[in-house]
Amino acid sequence: MANNRRQLTSFFLLITASVAPLSSGGLPLADGANSSIPALVQDQSSPPAPDVPQPGVKPPDKATDAPQPPKNLEPLPKNAISLLGKKVRGPAGEDMGRVVDLLLDARARLLAVVIDFGGFLGVGVRKIAIDWRLVRFAPDNPDAPIALTLGKTEIQAAPEYKEESGVMVGPPESEPRATR
């Protein structure tokens, strides 16, 4: 049974690898924890091909094109934290939704986190952008690595986040605004 399942999975992985260029939208997991495996599988299975020159067929400089792992591979720090899809907590530990996007400014500084907020079984869910300065980091909780300093009541009336005409929930009026 387990063996079957592994075969099935690797079947899927094979297909995934072969249709990868078609489904550009279909590789969102490529740098998530879940699919670090397919990349490995692909790498291990492909090397033998370029060594055998095919008579009649002109290999377009296959030897130089052959995918090589980068020379400067480094181990990823153990404390690297993935954010996309992770839960967001409120000040009292309440569930505030999940991270769906991070917004940067031109200098790659984090501006805001976009969360999926509210709803029941997906009905009534809304995306809300929240100023990164309102985010408290909680690296010890891998399921919910960030928390907000605002509660539900403070953000629930916020309008939905839109890429074109976005607004985000900023810090309360009392805090200085000129720090940006």
Added chain:
Amino acid sequence: MPLDEDPPSASAVTADDRSASRAYRSAGRGLDALNLFVANVQTGFGPFVAVFLTSLGWTQTAIGVALSVGTVTSMASQVPAGALVDAASRKTVVALFSVLAFAASALLFALWPTPLSIYLAEILHGFSSCTLGPAIAALSLAIAGTSSFGARLGRNSCFASIGNGLGAALMGACGYYLAESSVFFLTAGLAAPALASLIPLARFEAARARDAVLRNGDDPRALDGKLGKRVMVRQLLADRRLGIFALCAMLFTLGNAALLPLVSSALTKRVTGEANLLIAACIVLPQIIVAVLSPRVGRIADRYGHRILVMTAFSTLAARAFLFAWTTQPALVVAIQALDGIAGACFGVMVPLVTSDIAGRSGHFNLCLGLIGFAIGIGATISTSLAGWAADNFGDAAAFLTLALVAVAGMLLAGSALPETRPNQP
């Protein structure tokens, strides 16, 4: 089922009749259960898919692609699936494979959430939802006959909405207390009772096929009650009523589909405390009302005609949309959602009923149902973008008004162009 078997003697017929009426009753109960559990199975998909994929770290773009794969599949397969169900002599077999496909797609979601298998799951689900609905409608027609088809559809819709309500509650609890993927395991598990409820239906179908063979040596396809010769599809498509009713179904969904999401997100903005519970109430309350009303709607349809119920569906929809434009006060919103139950009961029963009026004995009932389903799909797709556009540019109230106007347009269309489709008293 040998063809050359002697016709049964008179005494055998009475015994047969008794067992036949028992078969009818157990087939009816099988149909009740099938509607109950299939609706349960359906609840797991829909908007929850987006939440689930978000929790896996999928980007919004990727989720959009996956959902579009499902939408495109179900739009593209409505009509072919209808034709397939028409051609199948055993509708229970179609239902069997559809339910299995649901279960398979739920398991794909839960066990292998890689992009490719999610696409596959969306395709499986999109296609099988197009075959299952018509298969259930065809079985209902076979069991109830034309004269009490309305009552049967009312009963179907009653059990389906009980299933929907229970399913939403159960899956909401699952998603809240357990992992997100448990919703899909539950969905897959509920396929088992749905399959079990097919057993009496399959027995009934086999018995009907045997009877048909004995009675007129005809092919078992006669079991649909479609003994009339198959009319050309082109002839059927030329029927003005079909086009008008498809347009009506499109307008109804166009006015209806975006209302609940729109009002739910309005609720999350206004309510202090648990907006989720209110949204759950907005989902479950109409289901309860549909469960209570639709048997009555079915009987009214059989007695007083079908057009009046189409009009009722549109007028309650228009009223609901106007009321939402006027207030999004949480308590009132839940009360107004009761109107959704009335409109839903009328519309849910009328779609297969009016379609069967139009298709008659042409042998293309499910093809027509597929066409109407296609129109409904278009309406649903436009609805969310239309309402979203109106809400972004002119505010929520304007979006509700737009949807209300769509409902009024549908009402005018049905009132002026859709004739009474109910066949003259049998």
